[in-house]
Amino acid sequence: RLPFDVHLMIEQPERSIDAYKDAGANTLSVHVEATRHIHRVLGAIRNAGMKPGVCINPGSPLELVEPVLELADLLVVMSVNPGWGGQAFIEGSLERIEAARAMRDRLRLKLDIEVDGGVTAATGRQAASSGATVLVAGHFVYSHPQGKKAAIAELR
Template identity: 55%
Template sequence: MPLLAPSILAADWWCVGEQVRAVERGGADLIHFDVMDGRFVPNLTAGYELLAAVKRRTSLPVDAHLMVEEPDRLIPKFVEAGADWVSVHLEATVHLHRTLTLIKELGAKAGVAVNPATPLWALEEALHYADFVLLMSVNPGFSGQRFIERSLERLR
């Protein structure tokens, strides 16, 4: 089921609350919150404190997309801050089943994200225990990138 999930990374951070309300009015299904650690991807973004502030200002579910190394160390903090959905990268997770189980035990929906160059067969086992899949259509780490057209073929 396709969902409309605008990324908070694209927002003007000085008026995030106002922009969250605008996407609510526009029909968004959830707020996508990109988390980057400067290790798994070269950029850094805000952490769970900003997610908590966004969550206080919206009734929409918040999806924390963890583009980080060792996601297990951050998952509890993001769920405690209000993340309703948490996705981790297949490429950054040593024990994916354990990581997805942790997310579910904490009460959030557990998702697996996959980079554009990762073959889809690598997802086969994860599909048995993930609640959702985030199929990346850009390489993770930077906003404003050009859409990778082949991503549409991968959806089929």
């Protein structure tokens, strides 16, 4: 069975936890900016039997997630402003990924660092070198002129 990883960009994500659990989600990631009580939401996700992830937008200080990183299995570093696919990778994202890796290592956490937005073969390699362990490359994969298989081969 394939893993089902859900990334929510909604207000009051706590209201949707059960629906995604019932749909079979394994991982549920929510934005630190989307709720006043991110620690409670991450705990509720774990209590529902899913892996919790915390996402952070490009304009938010990375320090916002530090107090709750120990509650998460995944940190999603957004490398575009959320809203639609096909945006360019934001300059400065590599430094944020490096800072996220340094934070994870300093806190001695086992935590995947996912990069979402503007990921291509080139930016994916750079993100991985900077500390990313998971890449979201939807637009690159689905719009590749040689098809999905070629896109995935380039990403590997």
